[in-house]
Each structure stands twice: as structure tokens, then as C-alpha cells.
Amino acid sequence: xxxxxxxxxxxxxxxxxFFKDFExxxxxxxxxxxxxxxxxxxNSRPLIADFTEYSPLHNGHFHxxxxxKEKIPDGLFVAVVxxxxxxxxxxxxxxxHRKTRAEIAIxxxxxxxxxxxxxxxxxxxxxxxxxxxxxxALNTDFIPRGYRPFDGYEKILDRISLGHGVAxxxxxxxxxxxxxxxxxxxxxxxxxxxVSFSKSLKKIGFDFKDKFxxxxxxxxxxxxxxxxxCSENNLDSVKSMLPGETLRILxxxxxxxRAPLHDLRVExxxxxxxxxxxxxxxxxxxxxxxxLANELVQKRExxxxxxxxxxxxxxxxxxxxxxxxxxxxxxxxxINADMISEYINNYPSxxxxxxxKNEDVLEEFKEKVFENGNRFxxxxxxx
Numbered sequence: 001x002x003x004x005x006x007x008x009x010x011x012x013x014x015x016x017x018f019f020k021d022f023e024x025x026x027x028x029x030x031x032x033x034x035x036x037x038x039x040x041x042x043n044s045r046p047l048i049a050d051f052t053e054y055s056p057l058h059n060g061h062f063h064x065x066x067x068x069k070e071k072i073p074d075g076l077f078v079a080v081v082x083x084x085x086x087x088x089x090x091x092x093x094x095x096x097h098r099k100t101r102a103e104i105a106i107x108x109x110x111x112x113x114x115x116x117x118x119x120x121x122x123x124x125x126x127x128x129x130x131x132x133x134x135x136x137a138l139n140t141d142f143i144p145r146g147y148r149p150f151d152g153y154e155k156i157l158d159r160i161s162l163g164h165g166v167a168x169x170x171x172x173x174x175x176x177x178x179x180x181x182x183x184x185x186x187x188x189x190x191x192x193x194x195v196s197f198s199k200s201l202k203k204i205g206f207d208f209k210d211k212f213x214x215x216x217x218x219x220x221x222x223x224x225x226x227x228x229x230c231s232e233n234n235l236d237s238v239k240s241m242l243p244g245e246t247l248r249i250l251x252x253x254x255x256x257x258r259a260p261l262h263d264l265r266v267e268x269x270x271x272x273x274x275x276x277x278x279x280x281x282x283x284x285x286x287x288x289x290x291x292l293a294n295e296l297v298q299k300r301e302x303x304x305x306x307x308x309x310x311x312x313x314x315x316x317x318x319x320x321x322x323x324x325x326x327x328x329x330x331x332x333x334x335i336n337a338d339m340i341s342e343y344i345n346n347y348p349s350x351x352x353x354x355x356x357k358n359e360d361v362l363e364e365f366k367e368k369v370f371e372n373g374n375r376f377x378x379x380x381x382x383x
Contacts (some may be wrong), residue, residue, distance in 0.1 A: 001306035002257050007264050010097065013331065014084040018118065022339060023344035042278070044368045048075040048213075048268040051116060051131050053082055054101040055094040055262070056230075060146060060221045062108055067215045068144035069109065075142065075363060079110045080134055082127075084332050086261065087120020089127050090230050094229050095262045098293040099383070100253055102354035107245035113366045114138075115263040115352040120287055120329040120341060124196065128346050137348050137376035138369055144213040145194050153191060161208030165202025176202055190217065211254055220313050230260040260277030264290045266332055273331040274305045278368060286337040287330050 019035035033260045048068050052061050074263055081101050086094050094101070117130035129320065135143060138142040147153065158172060165176035173195060187195060194212070201208045221241045229238040233254055239247055253259035266354055274296055277285075282293040292315070299305070299314040309360065315324050366380050 002259065002261060002264060004264070004266065006258070007261065008266050009085055011266055011269070013332070014086070014118075018084050018335070021160055021350055022343055024379070025343065025349040026295065027250050028346065028349040034324045044364065044371060045074050045076045046072055046367050047138060047142040047365075048072055048077045048144060049080055049135050050077070050144050051134075053088055053094065054079070054096075054105055055088065055223075055229075056096055056101065056226065056245065056250055057104045057108060058221050058223070058226060058241050059227075060218055060245065062190075062243050063218050065109055066216045068142065068213050071213055074111070075097050076361070076368060077110050077342045078112045078114060078138060078140075078365065080106045080116045080131065081113055081116035081118065083352070083354075084118035085120050085329070087118070087329040087333075089119040089124060090322040091120050091327070091329045093262045093264060095260045096250070096253060097258065097261065099354055100249060100258070104243075104246050104249050106355045106357060107249065108243050111361045113198040113354045113356070115354050117347065118333075118335075120326065121335050122344075123326075124381045125152070125200075126344055128193075128200045129203070130344055132197055132204055132206065133275055133344075133347050133353075133376065135201070135373065136206045137351070139371055139374070141211065142213055142226050143208070143211055144215055145199075146215045147191050147194055147281050148188065148217050150191075152185075155182050156191075156195065157212075157214050160194065160198045160212055160327045161210060161214075163207060164198070164250075166198045168192060168195050172323070207255065209302055215237070227257045227260075227262055230254070233261055246366050253256045265308065265328065266285070270308060270311065270328055270331045271305050273334060275300050277334075283332050284338070286335055286340045287326060288337070292327070348377060350379045350381060351377050353380060356382065363364065 014290060050065065050068065065077065068074060081098050082088065083098050086097060088094060098115060099359060105113050116134065117127050118129040156166055159175050159182060167174050167176050168187065171184065171186060172181050173187070174180065175182050176199065198208065226238050229235055235247060235251060250259065279293055279297050282288055282296060283290065295314060295316060305311050311328065312324050315327055316321060353362065362382060369377055369380060
């Protein structure tokens, strides 16, 4: 089992990286808007950008990757794996560190793995915007996305294939181009993500007509069972759900006490934030508002928090079932809303490559990103 010191080290290193990226992005944003970048010919392969958390990479992810590569056999497959602070958009820790998730992705067939945004300290609209800005910045030609079929969803996918933005409204889905209600009801998470991407892509002006590759989800894979098996170190119970490469690397990380990470947080950071941050500083945190800050201050004045469960029980239920976990992640990392806003505005001025197939592929990726100039990316760093 990983130690708390190991988790602390990840958090502290990631804070340094976040603030370094933030300062660099401010410098880059001050460059002249008409700055000339190295221009390349347009002979590059099409780039397939797949956003997936890979926590861990299972047969469903592998199926989506294989399907995209079969449809675009000459494509350069780039996996965008969420990065800093190792927290998902649901506010939950990942099973494996992103560098290990990147290692698995390359082992099963990805060409390049780049670091995605720090999802765990953002709202869903914020990280959706970051991810779509990454697609734009990478000069993406195709975006594979898994979905769960149901009656009425094909119509939504058809509109997105036409390049229409589709916006989720309360209990209905609206075509942003025609203003037509194309579905009544709510969408579950996997299907909601596609709709959210289309809305964000439309917002940033990215032409995504015919760029999505929609892949129906396969049966027989359960993230819940995989997480349980990792916690209990009983991977045999889920080995049919995982590619052999995932199983091998996951076993190695568990044996070397670098996994699983998904049940671990730096509790002392969270408790200290909840007990000691002044009201004004709580209010500055991303995702916080007056109601949430007041709730914590009132509860701690009655009795200081001594555990995560006490903090969780003091929180009201938000608009999302993941609200409480997101709050815990923000208390753990202490990143302010104004900083996140500026970070998103300049995202992704630095693209961090976590792993790659070989040096030739890395150079090809760089040429593709900077092809015909790139007003988004100023630097590509290979860790």
C-alpha cells in the first residue's frame, strides 16, 4: 500500500508544476499575437486525440482505441490523460499515477500520451473547456468517444457529426445551431461528456464536423469491480476486463507500493484547510461560493473538524453527485478561482508529453502540432 508520504510528494511536486506552468503561460500570453512560428508542410498523418482517464486502461478503453485506429489506419494516436493532482473530474483520486497510465497506453498501442488538465480542482464546464482547447491546439483531425446507445441518442450524435453544438439544458438537449429541442430528459455521464464536448468546441470556434468517431460501449467491464479488486489486491477477479499490459503494470505498481492510490488523500491538508483557512480565503478557492464557505465556518465554530467524514457530512448536496469529492480535492490543493480562470484562458500554452512510442513519433507529433503555425501552444515538453 502506498504511504501518505508518497501521496504528499505527488501533491507537492504537482503544485510546483502547476505554478510553474501558470507563470509560463502568463509570459507566453504577453507575446505579440502576430508572432511567427515555424511552419511545416501539410504532409503529416491525421491526428487522433482521445481523452480518457485510463484509471486503469480496461478493455472498453482498448476497444475504443482499436476501433479508431482501424477507421483511421494511418493516424497518429494521441491519448490525452488528465494530469496534475491526480484527481478525476469526479473529484476522486486515480488508481495509478498519470505517468503509469501513460506507460500502459503506449504499451497497448498509443503513439503519444500528453498530460490533460487538473480536472479534480475544476468544475465540469471548466475541464470540458480545457480538454476541447487541447483538441484544438493539437490540430486534431479525429476524436474517438465511447457512448452508451439508447433510443433517441443517435439523433444527438447525428447533429454533432454535422458540426452542430449540442447543449444540455434542464431535462432537455438543444441543438445550438437550430435552437431545436432534440431530446427530452437527462443524459448519463458517458453520453453527457460527448454533448458537453460539442458545446465547448462550438464555444471556442473549432470546426468538428465529421471529426468524432462514435464507438458503442462494450459489455462486461465494470469500473466499480476493478477499483474493488485493486483495493483488495485481487486482480484475478477482474483479469478478463483488462488487457494483459494493464494487468502486468498494475501488478508491478501494487507490488512496489505505488498503487492503488484511489482510496488515499492527504487528510491533514484537507482538515487544516477546513479548520484554519479564513472565510475570505475559503471564498477565493475554485468552486467555492458564500454558501459553501459559510457552511464550513459555521460547523468548525461549533466544533473543529477531526476527520474527512465530519467535513463531508457538513457539506450540503450540490448539483452533482460528485460535489462533495470535488470540494475535498479543492481543500486538499488550495488553488484559487482567479488563478484557475487565468490558467484556462492561456491553456494549453505548454503541452507536456508523458510518454511516446519512439523519437521519430515524437518529432512527427511536434511537427503536426506546429503545422502552419500554432497560436495556442508555445512549448512542448517531453518528461
